[in-house]
Amino acid sequence: MQDSIDTAATRAIVADIGGTNARFAVADLTTLKLSDFQSFSCAEHESIVEAATGYAKSLANPPKKAALAVAAPVTGETVDFTNSPWSFERKALAKAMGLDGLLVLNDFQALAMSLPYIADEDLTQIGGVAPVEKATKLVLGPGTGLGTAGLVWSEAGWIAVPGEGGHINLAPVHLGHISLLNRMMSDREHLSAERVISGLGICDLYQCVAAERGQEAEDLDAPEIVERAKAGSDPVAVETLEHFVAWLGSFAGDAALMLGARGGVYLGGGIPMRILDILKKGEFRSHFEAKGRMREAFLSSIPIYVIGAKAPALQGAAAALREAIRRGDEALIGVA
Numbered sequence: 212m213q214d215s216i217d218t219a220a221t222r223a224i225v226a227d228i229g230g231t232n233a234r235f236a237v238a239d240l241t242t243l244k245l246s247d248f249q250s251f252s253c254a255e256h257e258s259i260v261e262a263a264t265g266y267a268k269s270l271a272n273p274p275k276k277a278a279l280a281v282a283a284p285v286t287g288e289t290v291d292f293t294n295s296p297w298s299f300e301r302k303a304l305a306k307a308m309g310l311d312g313l314l315v316l317n318d319f320q321a322l323a324m325s326l327p328y329i330a331d332e333d334l335t336q337i338g339g340v341a342p343v344e345k346a347t348k349l350v351l352g353p354g355t356g357l358g359t360a361g362l363v364w365s366e367a368g369w370i371a372v373p374g375e376g377g378h379i380n381l382a383p384v385h386l387g388h389i390s391l392l393n394r395m396m397s398d399r400e401h402l403s404a405e406r407v408i409s410g411l412g413i414c415d416l417y418q419c420v421a422a423e424r425g426q427e428a429e430d431l432d433a434p435e436i437v438e439r440a441k442a443g444s445d446p447v448a449v450e451t452l453e454h455f456v457a458w459l460g461s462f463a464g465d466a467a468l469m470l471g472a473r474g475g476v477y478l479g480g481g482i483p484m485r486i487l488d489i490l491k492k493g494e495f496r497s498h499f500e501a502k503g504r505m506r507e508a509f510l511s512s513i514p515i516y517v518i519g520a521k522a523p524a525l526q527g528a529a530a531a532l533r534e535a536i537r538r539g540d541e542a543l544i545g546v547a
Contacts, residue, residue, distance in 0.1 A: 223532055224267060224277035224308070227318055227524035228259060230294030230355035231410075233317035234522055237267040237274060238529035240536070243328060243524055258299045261306050263337050269523035276312040277305075280321030280524045280531035282356060284375055290315060294356045294411075301517045301544045313544045314532045320373035321336075322479050325351045326362055327526030328371055329520050334477075335487060337497040339514030341477035351376065351463060352480025352518075353412070357405040371531065376466055377405035384461045384498060391454065394419045408459050410482060414436070417451045437485055456489060460498030467513055468505060476515045479524075483517045490509055490517065 221241055225235045233253050236245040249266060256262040259281075281293045291298040292323075305313035326348055327500045342348070347363040352358055358378030363370050381404045383389055394403045395415065406412050410433040417436050422426030428447065439445035440452035451506045467476050476499075489537060500510045518525075 215400050222274040222276075224263075224270075224274050224278070224528060225265065225299050225525045225528040225532070226266075226279045227321065227404075227522060227528065228253070228262075228275070228297075229282040229318060229323070233259075233262055234313040235263075236522065237270065238278075238525065238532075240529060240533045241390050243526050243533075245529075248522070253295060253297065257300050260304055263304060264307050271307065274488060275310055276314075276412075276532065276536075277308060277310055277422060278314040278316065278528040278535075279317055280318040280322075280528045282318045282358065285315050285320075285373070292531060302346045303308060312536070314528075314535050314540075315544070316371075316528065316531055316541060316542075317358075317360065317373040319350060319352070319360035320371045321480070321524040321531060322352070322358070322518075323348070323360040323371035323525035323527065324369070324476075324530045325520075325523035326350060326477060328526055328530065329518060329523055333518065333520040333523075334516040335491075335519060337491055337515045337517065338499075339475075340512050342514055343473040347470050347472050348414065348468055348474040348476035348477065349463075349470050350477040350479055350518075351466060352478055353409045353459065353482045354480035355410055355417045357408045357412075357413065357462075358480065361472070362474070364474075368534070377408070378403045380404075381407055381458070382461075384457045384501075388411075388454070388457075390423060391419050404458070404462050408462055413451060413455055413482075416454060417447060420451050420454065420508075421447045434485070437482075441486070441489065448471055452489060453494070456486070457498045460495040461501070464499040464502050464510055465513065467499070467510060468502060473509075473513060474496060475516055476513060478515065480483075484519055487517055 223238050225238045233357050234250045237247040241533030242524045263350035316459050341546050348362040361372040381402045413433040418428045437447045500506045
């Protein structure tokens, strides 16, 4: 099977497409090295078909295979983005791009596949000790939404397990969250973790914190709120990030318990690197471990890593495509 990769599919288009930004590159499936990198706002294109075909046409010699990591559950022929109006049919997209093979996977599934290939210098550890060899790994991350996935060892190697953990019910971390939750749930049937632990969640949380203080909040985006909190120039922003970090830490601890992630917890997405100094201060780690009897029995030894690599999901998508070709995976849509 190795020969089929070397001769027929040494290059592939890979993409990481979220609710806000899209990143494309060409991957060497032998080395997983990336080239021809392009990044742009999803708002610049009317559809994923327009974006993907535009990228393919920009290449002098476009590859015939591709792997697209998308911020959506991939459960059928039609894929609908969770935090974007985009949707597409897999076979139609493959045909439009002129491909003879297309793999579509969840973006955090791709990020999970990248974990064995991320260099140590691109990881910042927050607490814990060394990961248990070949134990399950957990990757999660707040960006436009809140993604989750696991990475499980098997006789065939690492297997990424996608999930939609960002849509579980949001629980209070402490009593101070009860009034905030009441306010956030006032016009919702379901309050998911993603509604707070994400970029959009930071904006909503900022509004709620201001209202709890009897103040009228400014209309700020998440980067502005984060920068004010880091500078200490806005008490509402400071409190917002305190709540955000508590909820992120608690959510990560819950997910680590559910997956048994003794191989480490990895934080991706667009926000963790921006608030790295805040995450390192200790409150994040303490909320991660605050699970009663499981603090010392299970969680205290688990290392948490913040991913600083430039575009790990692209490399993960390439790794997933390489494995799909080797296995003759039915998930690899062919149009030839």
